[in-house]
Amino acid sequence: MRLLATAAVITLSSIAVAPALAQTMPVAPSVLPDGTLLDVTATGKTTRVPDLATIRAGVVTQAATAAAALSDNANRMSAVLSALKQAGIQPRDIATANVSLQPQYRYEDNKPPVITGYQATNNVSIRFRNIAKSGAILDALVAQGANQIDGPNLSLDQPDAALDEARVDAVKRAQARAQLYAKAAGLSVSRILTIAEGGEIAGPPPPMPVYRMAAAKAADTQVMPGESDVTVTITVRFLLK
Known part of the structure; x- marks a missing residue:
């Protein structure tokens, strides 16, 4: 039996939408499954305009x-x-x-x-x-x-839907990466053993107000929301055979 521990991490900018979740990867069982373990950390994202x-x-x-x-x-x-x-x-x-x-x-x-x-x-x-x-x-x-x-x-006032989209994207990214590693090692993905969510990633500082000069009057303050990524990071443990 072989043991392969691999981690791949993607960091993407995002807006802060909720307190980060602190979860710990489950402890490996005392009796390991018949196969190779692969840990993949991936970040999924979706884009929203702050409201x-x-x-x-x-x-x-x-x-x-x-x-x-x-x-x-x-x-x-x-x-x-x-x-x-x-x-x-x-x-x-x-x-x-x-x-x-x-x-x-x-x-x-x-x-x-x-x-x-x-x-x-x-x-x-x-x-x-x-x-x-x-x-x-x-x-x-x-x-x-x-x-x-x-x-x-x-x-975001209502971030739940955006977070769920990011979670789905994170799982897809983790699965695709697991397939890549398994193929490179001459193995195949058998199943997922555990999934742990690492929380939403805080993004860059929020945009500052933009000032626009108008004729014959003081500057008007403008706040430009732009677009930002909502991201969720997960760690998935796969069993390869």
């Missing part, structure tokens, strides 16, 4: 006292939240991401730090279900006092 953008936006204010910094921040943040409501963003798509109050210090040689004021920060996470409108809404937020924006993080 959900998540962006963090908020207000950072500074004042001489903590109370003044918080008060100013609350007033500006109220205007930002009102702008989101007027833009049609539903409450379920707005969540507080961070609230903080930090003292600001002045440092001098051989002297203890001196508090010079306070900085208040309030950020919300916003989900845009219409990506085409997200840039215009961000411009409106800035006009209402938002001075901190991070994102977008592009994803």
Whole structure:
């Protein structure tokens, strides 16, 4: 009996659609089957246009006292939240991401730090279900006092169908590769012993907003979703004879 352990890995760019699954390849039985074992790792993919953008936006204010910094921040943040409501963003798509109050210090040689004021920060996470409108809404937020924006993080609202397509593609790729190895070794694929899913692969950083200049007005922010690959990686153990 011969034992052949071979692994082939494909890495493809993708969008992040769900938390990665951590699964371990089943332990080989104490009594090996009559044949040669072959492990193949393959990544299947399908292509989708992201339909959900998540962006963090908020207000950072500074004042001489903590109370003044918080008060100013609350007033500006109220205007930002009102702008989101007027833009049609539903409450379920707005969540507080961070609230903080930090003292600001002045440092001098051989002297203890001196508090010079306070900085208040309030950020919300916003989900845009219409990506085409997200840039215009961000411009409106800035006009209402938002001075901190991070994102977008592009994803799929309903990723299950895309993931299943990627899983089917991964199995086909693994089977084709197993046939290739078996033929090269003068063997044939008998059957599949185990299949383990390694999870979805995170892709490259999300695209940044693109700015377009228009005559006689400020730049309009545009968020371009583009196309991205949804990928799933599996490890398949074959029995060759």
